[in-house]
Amino acid sequence: MGLEYVRISPGFEKYMPRDYVDLVKFGQFGREVDVMQLGQFKELVEEHPMCAGCYMAYFIRIFYAALPKPEDTIVLGTAGCARLALSQAAVPFIYGNYGDTNAVASGLKRALSIRFPDKDKDVVVIAGDGGLMDIGFGMTMHSWFRKEKFTTIMVDNEVYGNTGGQESGMSPKGVQLKMAPLGKKFEKINAVQLAIDSGCVYVAKISPTNPKRIAKVIRRAIFAARKFGPTFIHAYTSCNIEYSIPTREVLADARKREKEDFKFFEWMTDEVKEFLEEIERKEKEKKKQEVKS
Amino acid sequence: MYFVAHVHENECAKYNCKQCVLFCPEPNCLNYKESGHTAWVWTDRCKGCEICVYVCSDLLKRNCIEMVMVKAGD
Ligand SMILES: Cc1ncc(C[n+]2csc(CCOP(=O)(O)OP(=O)(O)O)c2C)c(N)n1
Ligand code: SF4
Ligand code: SF4
Ligand code: SF4
Ligand SMILES: [Mg+2]
Numbered sequence: 001m002g003l004e005y006v007r008i009s010p011g012f013e014k015y016m017p018r019d020y021v022d023l024v025k026f027g028q029f030g031r032e033v034d035v036m037q038l039g040q041f042k043e044l045v046e047e048h049p050m051c052a053g054c055y056m057a058y059f060i061r062i063f064y065a066a067l068p069k070p071e072d073t074i075v076l077g078t079a080g081c082a083r084l085a086l087s088q089a090a091v092p093f094i095y096g097n098y099g100d101t102n103a104v105a106s107g108l109k110r111a112l113s114i115r116f117p118d119k120d121k122d123v124v125v126i127a128g129d130g131g132l133m134d135i136g137f138g139m140t141m142h143s144w145f146r147k148e149k150f151t152t153i154m155v156d157n158e159v160y161g162n163t164g165g166q167e168s169g170m171s172p173k174g175v176q177l178k179m180a181p182l183g184k185k186f187e188k189i190n191a192v193q194l195a196i197d198s199g200c201v202y203v204a205k206i207s208p209t210n211p212k213r214i215a216k217v218i219r220r221a222i223f224a225a226r227k228f229g230p231t232f233i234h235a236y237t238s239c240n241i242e243y244s245i246p247t248r249e250v251l252a253d254a255r256k257r258e259k260e261d262f263k264f265f266e267w268m269t270d271e272v273k274e275f276l277e278e279i280e281r282k283e284k285e286k287k288k289q290e291v292k293s
Numbered sequence: 294m295y296f297v298a299h300v301h302e303n304e305c306a307k308y309n310c311k312q313c314v315l316f317c318p319e320p321n322c323l324n325y326k327e328s329g330h331t332a333w334v335w336t337d338r339c340k341g342c343e344i345c346v347y348v349c350s351d352l353l354k355r356n357c358i359e360m361v362m363v364k365a366g367d
Contacts, residue, residue, distance in 0.1 A: 021359045039314035039325035039332070046320060053342030058318035155322055247342035252351075 003030050003071050006081045006090075019046060023090050028070050035065045035215040037192045044070055048085040053247025056237035057256060059208050060085045063126065063153070066215035067091070068222055073122040074108060076101045078130035078136070081162045081239070082155050099136035101125045102143035102152060103230055109150045120226050121148035129170035130160045131187050137169075144198035147229040151221045152189060154232070157239035165242045172261075177242060192265060195232040202231040203271050205265040207258035209251070217266070224272045294361045296341040298312040300321070301333040312353060313345035336363060 006029045008016055023029070026042040033041055044064040050057040060082060065084075067073055070091050077083040079098040087095050096104040105125050112121040125132075132140045132154045140152065158175070160166040165178030169189040176183045195203045202224040204217045214235075221231040236257055238245055245253050258264070268276070302315075302353045306329055314332050317323040322338035323345055325331070332345075341360065 008304060036311075036315070039311065039321075039323060040327065043320040047321075050318075051345055052340035054318055058316070061320050064320075163361065238344055250349050251299055251347055252340070 002215070006030075006071055017270075020090075020227060028065070028067070029274050030071065032068070033065060033213045035062060038211070044091055045085055045089040048088040050081060051085050052239050053242055053250045054081070054237075055208055055250050056081055056157055056161075056239070057085055058238070059155055059214065059235050059237045062208070062214045063218055064089055064091065064209050065211075066218040067122075068219055069120065072120060072160060074112075076125045076127075077121065077125050078103050078131045079162065080131050080160075081157070082128060083195050086126060094229050095290060099139060100130060101127050101136060101139070102148075103139040105150045105152075106146065106148040109148060113149075116187060122222050122226065124185070124222065125150065125152045128154060128161070128168075129154060129156040130166075130168045133169045133191055141198055144195060144200055144230045147199050149225050149227075149229055151218075151225045151231045151233070153218075153221075154234050155237040156191075156234060156241070157237050158188075159239055159242045161239040161242055173248070190263075192267075195230075195234075196267055200226075200230045200232045201228040202268040203234075203266070204232075205208055205234040205262065206207070207254045207262040207264070208238040209254050209258050213264065218251075220268075220276055224268065227275060228269070228272055239264060294362050294364050295341040297336050297363050298334045298341070298343070298345050299359050299361045300332045300334055301357050301359065302329060303332065304355070306333040308355060308357075310353070310355070313348045313358065316348050317345055318342065331358075336367070 022042040074092045076094045076096055077084055077086040078096045078101045105123050150271050156170050158171045160168055161178055167177050167180035167184045171184045172188050174183050192203055202221050206217055221233050225231045237279050238253055240247055249293045311325050314323045314325050322335050322365050324333055346358050350356045
């Protein structure tokens with residue numbers, strides 16, 4: 001971790017793959033990019049095997065562009081679709097056993113705090129609704145009860161996408177899926193309320209319709225976790241395969257859900273609010289200075 | 294043979310836009326040329342989902358992106 005780890009040793013440039021050289025020369029390491037610059041720099045995440053039009057893949061794309069310090073970040077994932085892209089990014093990735101992510105992240109974050117007491121090392125879990133709210137439920141909750149200082153992002157496609165369409169606790173009531181042919185009998189879990197009640201200091205719910213807002217939420221969650229405690233983002237990331245959404249309609253569907261049950265929601269403690277306002281004020285000032293000079 | 298997106302650059306350059314680039318799910322697939330003020334597709338990376346067409350045609354009514362057939366090696 002750190003910039004030294006990314007740098008290509010002198011003389012070795014010509015032997016490195018083109019994509020790696022591009023990453024070092026035109027990528028995000030050591031400099032902050034704005035998501036609005038997408039398409040004009042080399043992204044951290046590479047080609048991956050997620051389905052055409054998958055908006056979980058889209059969310060992950062924005063996630064990497066939003067990282068405040070990719071060279072000092074570790075991402076944790078688990079079984080499920082997201083890891084197919086998370087494992088193809090130039091940011092260290094740890095694959096926890098299914099359901100283990102938040103236990104592994106707790107240990108990792110504590111170890112990093114001991115090893116690098118004066119540095120911010122960001123730990124981020126990205127896992128599915130099944131991984132976090134069903135099978136990993138206990139570990140997710142206990143990381144929050146214990147106030148572990150890392151970010152959890154649930155990419156909620158409301159199904160077990162990777163294993164062919166079983167219902168999850170996050171599937172909406174009544175929905176029929178390939179392996180839930182009678183329709184789901186129970187309500188969708190209120191993950192956001194659980195997070196607030198269990199000790200998270202910053203919580204957001206978002207549908208991926210606005211890249212600037214996604215990036216803002218991700219950065220806020222990461223900054224708040226550095227200092228105060230667990231943070232949680234609940235993102236709607238549709239599975240066009242299991243929900244039979246024509247790919248051309250995927251963004252339209254995200255916009256529709258934003259008007260219904262995925263209205264943008266953000267909650268934080270007062271001290272987090274104050275802290276974030278200060279960071280964002282400084283960022284704005286810095287940008288103003290850059291424009292001037 | 295498979296479908297990929299193709300940007301009509303002369304049309305796109307008329308607008309100071311970049312919206313499709315911001316909504317493509319694939320990394321470095323829809324890119325933007327500051328010099329020509331236009332979006333362009335890195336064909337090898339395109340999965341043919343048409344989300345960019347939804348953005349450009351359905352939302353913005355600019356109709357600058359067309360889906361075209363390519364063969365392996367094109
Ligand atoms: C302990 C364990 N149980 C079951 C599985 C099989 N498995 C792999 S992915 C998956 C479901 C994934 O659903 P979710 O977490 O919602 O992720 P998605 O694929 O929908 O993104 C399951 C049950 C496993 N890998 N490990
Ligand atoms: S199965 Fe669904 S969630 Fe998984 S990659 Fe495909 S579209 Fe995305
Ligand atoms: S949405 Fe259309 S007009 Fe806008 S940048 Fe893309 S191709 Fe060009
Ligand atoms: S068709 Fe899909 S993958 Fe291809 S450029 Fe358009 S949005 Fe990107
Ligand atoms: Mg899922």
